[in-house]
Amino acid sequence: MLKISDLHANASGKEILKGISLTVNAGEVHAIMGPNGSGKSTLAQVIAGHPGYEVTGGTIEYDGKDLLDMEAEERAQAGVFLAFQYPVEIPGVTNAYFLRAAFNELRKARGEEEVDPMEFLDIMEEKLKLVEMDATMMQRSVNAGFSGGEKKRNEILQMAVLAPKLAVLDETDSGLDIDALRIVAGGVNALKRPDNATIVVTHYQRLLDYIVPDSVHVLAGGRIIKSGGKELALELEAKGYDWLLEPAGV
Amino acid sequence: MTVPYTDQFAAFSANGGGEGPAWLPALRAQAFERFSALGFPTTRDEDWHFTSVTPIAERTFKAVKAAPTALTLSDIEPWLVDESWQRLVFVNGRLEPALSNFSELPAEVQVSTLSEALREEPEWVKKHLGTLAAFDRAAFTALNTAFMQDGVVVRIPKGEVVEVPLHILHVTDTQAAGAAVHPRLLVVAEAQSQLVMIESYVGLGQASYLVNGVAEISVGDGARVDHYKIQRDSLEAFHVGTVQVTQGRDSIYHSFSYAAGAALSRTNVYTKLVGTGGEARLNGLYVLDGTQHADHQTFVEHLAESCASRELYIGILDGASHGVFNGKVYVDPIAQKTDGKQTNKALLLSDKARIDTKPQLEIFADDVKCTHGATIGKLDDQALFYLKSRGIGSDNARALLTYAFAAQVLETIEVDALRLLLERAIFARFTNLALE
Incomplete structure (x- = not known):
């Protein structure tokens, strides 16, 4: 589904990603771990199409298409979803309006009919339960005045509504208490299907107790320095990153 | 340049403008004299530095012809907003009783035209009219005072809470092309009373005219006045409006000013916090395009202890439009525990749009909390x-x-x-x- 080959990317003229290669197949969950400043978030943002990063080399193939040739909105319409580390507040635009606008953009892109507010309400009812959010949240402005946990749950709610093929969760666990973490992870697990894939970017192993990965990759200094199964995450939790960094020359 | 208005003032005085109790023609004459002496402001005046009123000064706006309007209720319906609101509808500066409906206001609340109030309670009107909106240094206020005609007088007695909003709708159409209207509003909200008022200005058809309004609002002890001013005048029109408020102890004055119309507009919202514990909330939104120019000036005078002022003005500027925000706050030495916050944010949607923003804080008390912030930017x-x-x-x-x-x-x-x-x-x- 996703094939990243020798990806290089700059931010403000500084090289952050220095040759990333990663293949993710349908039905798989991949965890990207690594110390702060290793390039994890950059990789997530580059996949989603953030214009602040300049891709200087390599390719990303998604569903047989050249992902790097697509605008951020085209990627979303093609099924790519990024759960933001810092979700943006949009005062004055209700969650209900925002979600329905996004939902309909995706439907339009697939040549489907748009849904009206009443139909959308029905769709939302079930999705709200998934992340244990109250319906009143739909009438509040997008993320405005939301707590950290509410913002992250709202990201998973959007993911549930937009039903992506490829979901990238960027430090979705940061700042979450254990209950919120359980709800967020439960949502992600419930949305897992054989035909979609998830990339979980995280600093801590904690989230991986709830979202069990098929593969774990350690990103450091802009490169993947080690890949392994889910047991690698436990090893990192016990030993930290240092034992990997020095042999890799980071 | 004010000479043309001299003839007009003489004609106005001879033809009805001289009526009313003896003090009124004297007040008008004094105001006109002051206007003649001041002349229209220029960009050399600090308060008008970013706004040139040359397009207003270089022509002479006529008096509106006293012709009956052809407008019907269906013509103005889109501007009524909510049928349940009580309304006074003015067309080209004249009250239109057939379009107005304010019969459902509580009996204790007095709403009348200026001329009615002058007939029925001249002494009460004298006590208030012209006492808040000083014209010694304000040419437009002086001009309004000289020529004001069909104004509105609102008196809310002590403790009366008016639940239903009062809408004062000023419609100007092509009949008023080339003319000036000088709306006047006097509101006295006595102690513990409450009033919600919407003052709106709309232009029907593209005509060039001048609206020069003055509102005087007295908010008594513990009283609250919510005042929404919605300016959607013709894009060829000129709009100058001054609101002068005085606030008693523990009173609230909440103002919201919306400006989307007029080629050139200036809105002044001035409030004096004279009683302790008063609160002023001054907010506004201006949305401009083309070559529109909109200037907002606020002036909050903290003249008593423990008062609060909150200001948020937002501008969205497209085309080659020009916005100005000048927020003045004065804190008197006596006004300890003042809590003031002012924010102005402007969004420039085009490279040719321009905003000038100038916060001015003069603080003479030491135990105060005053902040101001201005941001100008893109999305x-x-x-x-x-x-x-x-x-x-x-x-x-x-x-x-x-x-x-x-x-x-x-x-x-x-x-x-x-x-x-x-x-x-x-x-x-x-x-x-x-x-x-």
């Missing part, structure tokens, strides 16, 4: 990316964020029908979509 890139990452295309994402920028201040409107009206208007203007 937030991270927010744009957020919307795009959800599949929303660039144009719609920009439109939604432009709307969201305005929404920060629209949410301070406490009259639901009015907030919805403006939310829908702004949403439609920037998005081509409908807000349900």
Whole structure:
């Protein structure tokens, strides 16, 4: 589904990603771990199409298409979803309006009919339960005045509504208490299907107790320095990153 | 340059303008004399530095012809907003009783035209009219005072809470092309009373005219006045409006000023906090395009202890439009525990749009908390990316964020029908979509 080959990317003229290669197949969950400043978030943002990063080399193939040739909105319409580390507040635009606008953009892109507010309400009812959010949240402005946990749950709610093929969760666990973490992870697990894939970017192993990965990759200094199964995450939790960094020359 | 108005003032005085109790023609004469001496302001005046009124000064606006209007209720219906509001409708400066309906106000509340009030309670009017809005240094206020005609007088007795909003709608149409109207409003909200008032200005048909309004509002001890001013004059029109407020102990004056019309507009909102514990909330939104120019000036005088002032003005400027915000705050030595906050944010949608913003704080007390902030900018890139990452295309994402920028201040409107009206208007203007 996703094939990243020798990806290089700059931010403000500084090289952050220095040759990333990663293949993710349908039905798989991949965890990207690594110390702060290793390039994890950059990789997530580059996949989603953030214009602040300049891709200087390599390719990303998604569903047989050249992902790097697509605008951020085209990627979303093609099924790519990024759960933001810092979700943006949009005062004055209700969650209900925002979600329905996004939902309909995706439907339009697939040549489907748009849904009206009443139909959308029905769709939302079930999705709200998934992340244990109250319906009143739909009438509040997008993320405005939301707590950290509410913002992250709202990201998973959007993911549930937009039903992506490829979901990238960027430090979705940061700042979450254990209950919120359980709800967020439960949502992600419930949305897992054989035909979609998830990339979980995280600093801590904690989230991986709830979202069990098929593969774990350690990103450091802009490169993947080690890949392994889910047991690698436990090893990192016990030993930290240092034992990997020095042999890799980071 | 004021000579042409001399003849007009003489004609006005000879033809009805001299009527009323003896003090009134004297007040008018004094005001006209002051206007003649001052002349129109120029950009050399500090208060008018960024706004040239040359287009107003270099021509002579006629008096409006006293002709009956052909407008019917269906013509003005779109501007009534909410049928349940009590309304006084003025067309080209004259009250139109057939279009007005304010019969459902509580009997204790007095709402009348200036001429009626002068007939029935001349002494009471004398005590208030012209005492708040000083004209010794304000040429437009002097001009209004000289020529004011069909004004509105509102008196809310002690403790009376008026639940239903009072709408004062000024419609100007092509009959008033080339003319000036000088609306006058006097509101006295006595102790513990409450009033919600919407003062709106609309232009029907593209005509060039001058609206030069003055409002005097006295908010008594423990009283609250919510005052919404909605300016949607013709894009060829000129609009100058001054609101002068005085606030008693523990009173609240809440003002919201919306400016989307007129080629050139200037809105002054001045309040004096004279009793302890008073609160002034001054908010506004201006949405400009083309070569429109809109200037807002606020002046909050903290003249007593423990008063609060909160200001939020938002501007959205497109085309080659020009916005000005000048927020003055004065804190008297006696006004300890003053809590003042002022924010002005402008969004420039085009390279040719321009905003001049000038906060002015004069603080003479030591135990005060006063802040001001001004931001001028473009849409937030991270927010744009957020919307795009959800599949929303660039144009719609920009439109939604432009709307969201305005929404920060629209949410301070406490009259639901009015907030919805403006939310829908702004949403439609920037998005081509409908807000349900």
